[in-house]
Amino acid sequence: MDFNFCLKVLDAEQIRQADQFTIKNEPIHSIDLMERASEEFARWFTALFDKNMPVVIFCGTGNNGGDGLVICRLLNDAGYTVSLFCVGDPDSGSRDFKINYDIIQNYDIPQTVIDKSNFPTLGKDTVIIDAIFGSGISRPITGLIADLINHLNAEPCEYRVAVDIASGLGCNHRFEGGAIMNASHTVSFQVPKLSLFLPQNENQSGELIIKSIGLVEEYIQSLSSNYYFSTPAFVRSFVKHRSKFSHKGRAGKNLLVAGSHGKLGAAILAGKACLRSGAGLLTIHTPGCGQNVLQNSVPEAMIVVDEHDKLISNMESISAFDVIGIGPGIGTDKLTASAVNQILDQFDKPMVIDADALNILSENNNWVEKIPQGSVLTPHPGEFKRLVGDWSDDYDRLNRQIEFCTKHKVVVLLKGANTSISNPEGIVVFNSTGNPGMATAGSGDVLTGIITALLGQGYSGFEAALLGAHLHGLAGDLFVRKNAEESLIASDLLEYLPRAMRKVVHQHKVIKPEKRRRH
Ligand SMILES: NC(=O)C1=CN([C@@H]2O[C@H](COP(=O)(O)OP(=O)(O)OC[C@H]3O[C@@H](n4cnc5c(N)ncnc54)[C@H](OP(=O)(O)O)[C@@H]3O)[C@@H](O)[C@H]2O)[C@H](O)CC1
Numbered sequence: 001m002d003f004n005f006c007l008k009v010l011d012a013e014q015i016r017q018a019d020q021f022t023i024k025n026e027p028i029h030s031i032d033l034m035e036r037a038s039e040e041f042a043r044w045f046t047a048l049f050d051k052n053m054p055v056v057i058f059c060g061t062g063n064n065g066g067d068g069l070v071i072c073r074l075l076n077d078a079g080y081t082v083s084l085f086c087v088g089d090p091d092s093g094s095r096d097f098k099i100n101y102d103i104i105q106n107y108d109i110p111q112t113v114i115d116k117s118n119f120p121t122l123g124k125d126t127v128i129i130d131a132i133f134g135s136g137i138s139r140p141i142t143g144l145i146a147d148l149i150n151h152l153n154a155e156p157c158e159y160r161v162a163v164d165i166a167s168g169l170g171c172n173h174r175f176e177g178g179a180i181m182n183a184s185h186t187v188s189f190q191v192p193k194l195s196l197f198l199p200q201n202e203n204q205s206g207e208l209i210i211k212s213i214g215l216v217e218e219y220i221q222s223l224s225s226n227y228y229f230s231t232p233a234f235v236r237s238f239v240k241h242r243s244k245f246s247h248k249g250r251a252g253k254n255l256l257v258a259g260s261h262g263k264l265g266a267a268i269l270a271g272k273a274c275l276r277s278g279a280g281l282l283t284i285h286t287p288g289c290g291q292n293v294l295q296n297s298v299p300e301a302m303i304v305v306d307e308h309d310k311l312i313s314n315m316e317s318i319s320a321f322d323v324i325g326i327g328p329g330i331g332t333d334k335l336t337a338s339a340v341n342q343i344l345d346q347f348d349k350p351m352v353i354d355a356d357a358l359n360i361l362s363e364n365n366n367w368v369e370k371i372p373q374g375s376v377l378t379p380h381p382g383e384f385k386r387l388v389g390d391w392s393d394d395y396d397r398l399n400r401q402i403e404f405c406t407k408h409k410v411v412v413l414l415k416g417a418n419t420s421i422s423n424p425e426g427i428v429v430f431n432s433t434g435n436p437g438m439a440t441a442g443s444g445d446v447l448t449g450i451i452t453a454l455l456g457q458g459y460s461g462f463e464a465a466l467l468g469a470h471l472h473g474l475a476g477d478l479f480v481r482k483n484a485e486e487s488l489i490a491s492d493l494l495e496y497l498p499r500a501m502r503k504v505v506h507q508h509k510v511i512k513p514e515k516r517r518r519h
């Protein structure tokens with residue numbers, strides 16, 4: 001698996017090193033790198049915001065503030081009405097800040113040096129650009145600057161755009177006890193920062209935009225990190241293609257253990273998703289009450305009917321299957337728990353464990369040892385908390401996710417806005433597809449079906465989780481291109497899954513014209 005196709009998440013010191021390496025080896029003057037970063041920001045900004053919207057720019061006196069000065073100048077040149085607010089003493093600014101501060105004195109732009117008497121009152125349509133602190137933050141923000149940030153957070157402005165990262169939010173941890181700017185958007189330079197992926201920082205990160213500023217890629221690749229941000233190129237780099245002579249037996253014999261009285265929809269959604277994701281053969285083990293429903297709704301699947309009418313109570317022979325997906329809609333009855341235990345005792349190939357199967361594991365913690373290596377667990381935060389106990393914050397949650405994977409040699413896919421997928425080597429990849437509309441009933445059942453099918457087709461647990469999360473999110477993104485995300489239901493994911501699959505698996509198969517001519 002080639003992680004160089006991902007965006008690597010770096011900490012503040014590594015970013016500074018990449019910055020310095022680029023300055024020395026491209027070579028480029030640091031002032032020009034600042035100009036380049038600011039141009040990227042301004043290009044993005046002008047494409048999104050109307051020129052009638054007043055823009056107020058708050059600049060610290062470090063290099064983040066320097067970026068803010070350049071952005072101020074560029075937006076002024078582009079025809080925006082901009083006002084500049086300096087936070088701190090301009091004379092004690094960084095070298096590149098001071099150079100840009102001198103330049104901007106030649107412009108007819110209203111400028112204010114902030115003190116406690118002149119915090120501005122802003123209108124709803126005013127766009128705040130936050131360039132007070134960036135990756136150089138080293139402690140919580142207190143005093144006058146904290147008062148200013150709290151004041152700006154309370155103003156009615158809809159848009160607060162952070163340059164690189166919201167002021168006060170550290171790259172790899174949150175500075176508690178100080179003020180942090182609430183950002184509606186973060187335009188981050190070249191590398192994503194860990195804090196931007198964590199739900200607890202949602203109000204301080206907003207929408208994440210990453211803009212390359214030409215830092216030397218080879219150098220970034222040489223830096224070590226356990227965190228990555230997935231890209232379409234990354235998932236395409238390990239996607240498998242069906243061979244011409246493939247047959248259904250080769251595409252995996254899948255078993256889904258799903259459904260209980262009143263929750264048969266989960267089995268249907270997981271079953272259809274599994275089939276739409278390339279499963280060769282699918283069997284669904286479900287309670288008696290599910291027989292007709294499933295035969296009618298998923299005619300492509302074979303149905304194994306449990307001896308119990310309302311829930312799953314007993315597993316028949318499962319050794320013939322290549323993969324098992326277990327959990328959607330099964331409930332946590334004692335009988336069902338014993339069926340889960342039977343599976344754990346009998347099956348030694350990687351499986352997918354979701355929903356109530358995870359809750360059953362939480363109630364029987366010593367069964368975790370029996371999970372086959374390379375299996376994929378797909379909890380939402382509530383299920384994960386039941387499994388590993390409470391965490392102090394999302395950074396701690398991430399550590400617990402890594403610990404769980406390394407200890408039990410499994411893959412954990414922790415669902416959320418930036419689903420995090422971790423493997424037994426302690427690598428974490430944040431998924432880059434998906435939207436808030438996907439937080440809807442049955443969405444997880446679809447994901448279980450997809451990952452089960454991928455495991456059955458020979459993907460490793462980590463690959464199946466990465467590709468599955470990508471496809472699942474992409475199906476949701478394709479839906480919202482033409483529809484409101486509020487209207488998204490899990491069945492829509494099934495409808496858009498084939499298009500997502502086509503985009504990932506087939507769209508890049510371009511035969512070059514020269515090649516075509518030669519044959
Ligand atoms: N490689 C890139 O991505 C590029 C990034 N650029 C921009 O540069 C910033 C990072 O700039 P830097 O000067 O390192 O740091 P900041 O501007 O964020 O702030 C540093 C100053 O702030 C002081 N500081 C830190 N914490 C506090 C605080 N809580 N209260 C008050 N003052 C604070 C710090 O003082 P120290 O005492 O800690 O030294 C510094 O004086 C990056 O985010 C990008 O926006 C480049 O423009 C292009 C390349």
Ligand SMILES: [K+]
Nearest residue numbers: 130133163165
């Ligand atoms: K900032």
